[in-house]
Amino acid sequence: MIHEKNSYDLHLFVCTNEKKNGGGCGPKGAEALVDTLKAWTKAQGFPSKIRVNRSGCLGKCESGIACVAYPEAEWALQVSPADLPAIEEWIHSLNGRIRE
Numbered sequence: 309m310i311h312e313k314n315s316y317d318l319h320l321f322v323c324t325n326e327k328k329n330g331g332g333c334g335p336k337g338a339e340a341l342v343d344t345l346k347a348w349t350k351a352q353g354f355p356s357k358i359r360v361n362r363s364g365c366l367g368k369c370e371s372g373i374a375c376v377a378y379p380e381a382e383w384a385l386q387v388s389p390a391d392l393p394a395i396e397e398w399i400h401s402l403n404g405r406i407r408e
Contacts, residue, residue, distance in 0.1 A: 315356070318399060320345065321363040322387075323374045332365065333372035340389045341373055348392065358399065377402050 322342045326334035345360045368374035371385035375395075380402050387395065 316359040318358045318380075318402060319378045320358065320360045320399070321366065321376050321378070322360065323364070323366040323368070323372060324362040325365040325369075327365075327369070332369055333374055336373050337389050338362075338373045341375075341387060344389050344392055345395065348396065 322338055322345065323333035324338040324342060325332040339362075342360060342362050346355075349355050349358045349360060366374045366376060368383070368385055373385075373387045375384040375387055376382070377384070377399070382402060384395065384398055
């Protein structure tokens with residue numbers, strides 16, 4: 309077993325789950341949101357500081373698209389790709405430790 313400290317200042321998980329009945333966060337534009345967030349972190353020079361990951365179900369389907377940020381363990385719910393300015397602000401407010 310290898311233990312390693314997290315090299316990221318912020319780890320953001322975005323639910324991209326698609327349920328068999330057509331529900332879940334995936335059909336609400338979650339893949340586009342992940343792609344948008346990854347492009348934003350790269351444009352900001354943060355790709356080695358902020359990690360954006362697709363995740364399976366986060367248990368917040370009724371409030372999807374659901375995102376959770378660690379180490380803060382804070383949620384953003386009912387998110388869409390159009391919310392990028394608000395998400396950027398949220399990320400900065402969550403983590404004043406992002407190394408410039």
